[in-house]
Amino acid sequence: MKIGIVCYPTFGGSGVVATELGKALSKEGHKIHFITYSQPSRLDLFNENLFYHEVDIKSYPLFEHAPYELALASKMVNVVKYEELDLLHVHYAIPHASAAYMAKQILKEQGVHIPVVTTLHGTDITLVGKDPSYEPVVTFSINKSDGVTAVSEDLRRATFEHFDVKRHIEVIPNFIDLERFKRQKKEHFKRAICPNGEKLLVHTSNFRKVKRVEDVLKVFKKVRKVIPVKLLLVGDGPERDKMERLCRQYDTCEDVRFLGKLEAVEEVLSLADLFLMPSEKESFGLAALEAMACEVPVLSSNAGGIPELNLDGVTGYVCDVGDVETMTERALEILSDENLPRFKENALARAKDFDVSKILPLYEAFYQKTVENAVLELAK
Numbered sequence: 001m002k003i004g005i006v007c008y009p010t011f012g013g014s015g016v017v018a019t020e021l022g023k024a025l026s027k028e029g030h031k032i033h034f035i036t037y038s039q040p041s042r043l044d045l046f047n048e049n050l051f052y053h054e055v056d057i058k059s060y061p062l063f064e065h066a067p068y069e070l071a072l073a074s075k076m077v078n079v080v081k082y083e084e085l086d087l088l089h090v091h092y093a094i095p096h097a098s099a100a101y102m103a104k105q106i107l108k109e110q111g112v113h114i115p116v117v118t119t120l121h122g123t124d125i126t127l128v129g130k131d132p133s134y135e136p137v138v139t140f141s142i143n144k145s146d147g148v149t150a151v152s153e154d155l156r157r158a159t160f161e162h163f164d165v166k167r168h169i170e171v172i173p174n175f176i177d178l179e180r181f182k183r184q185k186k187e188h189f190k191r192a193i194c195p196n197g198e199k200l201l202v203h204t205s206n207f208r209k210v211k212r213v214e215d216v217l218k219v220f221k222k223v224r225k226v227i228p229v230k231l232l233l234v235g236d237g238p239e240r241d242k243m244e245r246l247c248r249q250y251d252t253c254e255d256v257r258f259l260g261k262l263e264a265v266e267e268v269l270s271l272a273d274l275f276l277m278p279s280e281k282e283s284f285g286l287a288a289l290e291a292m293a294c295e296v297p298v299l300s301s302n303a304g305g306i307p308e309l310n311l312d313g314v315t316g317y318v319c320d321v322g323d324v325e326t327m328t329e330r331a332l333e334i335l336s337d338e339n340l341p342r343f344k345e346n347a348l349a350r351a352k353d354f355d356v357s358k359i360l361p362l363y364e365a366f367y368q369k370t371v372e373n374a375v376l377e378l379a380k
Helices: 013-027 068-083 093-109 135-144 151-163 187-193 213-224 240-249 265-269 286-293 324-335 341-353 356-379
Strands: 002-006 032-037 051-056 089-090 116-120 147-150 170-171 199-205 229-235 256-260 274-277 299-303 316-319
Touching: 002 013, 002 093, 002 286, 002 324, 013 089, 013 116, 013 199, 013 286, 013 316, 013 356, 032 068, 032 199, 068 093, 089 356, 093 135, 116 135, 116 256, 116 324, 147 151, 151 170, 151 229, 187 274, 199 213, 213 229, 213 240, 213 274, 213 324, 229 265, 240 256, 256 265, 265 286, 265 356, 274 286, 286 299, 286 341, 299 324, 316 324, 324 341, 341 356
Parallel strands: 002 032, 002 089, 032 051, 089 116, 116 147, 147 170, 199 229, 199 274, 229 256, 274 299, 299 316
Antiparallel strands: none
16 A cells, blocks of 8 residues: 555654554555654665655744644645555644645545544643644544544543544554564673662653653652662653752762663663653553563553553552652562562563554554545445
8 A cells, every 4th residue: 555654753652653653564565655844753764665755834924833734734635646645644633633634625626535544642632632722623633534543442532531523443552663672682781880780770751741750750769768779761851951950959860860862762771670651641651662572661650551551560560640659669579689580571571462563464454444434435
């Protein structure tokens, strides 16, 4: 198939999933056309089936903000027509689903019929989409999509709870490439960071408030009082300055390293003994899955879809959001020499359930069904 993928090109989960999905589809012989305002961070174009189309956003004095949605819709129209696409797959409802609807109507006037699949990733529903400024458009765009998927059962439930959605929503979970995300032999790096055999904790995120990164430091501070530990923080964002201040306030800076944004995050995860995800909202928890694939147990909150991935007492533990005391107790339990090997083994076993080879056929089947249904609808 010839598939257009529309996504945000950033380090966020939706952009990562969309990019990895496109790359996996291209390896199966599908021709994948990415449509976005800059090249996705994980997009490697050294594949004859991968293409990138940049959305040109022009600024005019009349507009206080450049009309990205209009530029995106126009680019979709052009790519669908001239590349003869079979399907558009848009990731994140705002503004991609509404732009796709606009493009679809323009193409319809020109005798071109293009099915649209919308994948809901999380904050497009649980945060931004619930804003009264956007809710009517989000609801309309979802209902007008030819196919809708969500990355977890929890997100599916939340969508029906907060929006008047009439369409079926298929749950297709996020996935992992186990060829890339696997524990690497980095013992020399581990010794450099933990020269005295300290246990190593890791957190990765975009450092937004919803990630509750301050809880990472609170848990680390308490664990550090009991056993020798180090902490690596991967990513960047609005909470970075607050984290640095807390680090100085807690007098833990000598055991904490801020690594910023990293492409090869699997190299850091290969060093870790425990991954921390205390998020307030998390539709799936892709970062946790990446850690588990590298044999790292996960200590997480019970927010959103995380418990569907992180099995309590098996691959790690889930705790109430903000319950730092319980998180500390569970962290110490996981990190004990007696328990850690079992948790690491279980984490990898669970990650294998989400291998791309198992999830990709679900998308391919959904695409085929969506195209067939669109043809039947057109024939009525």
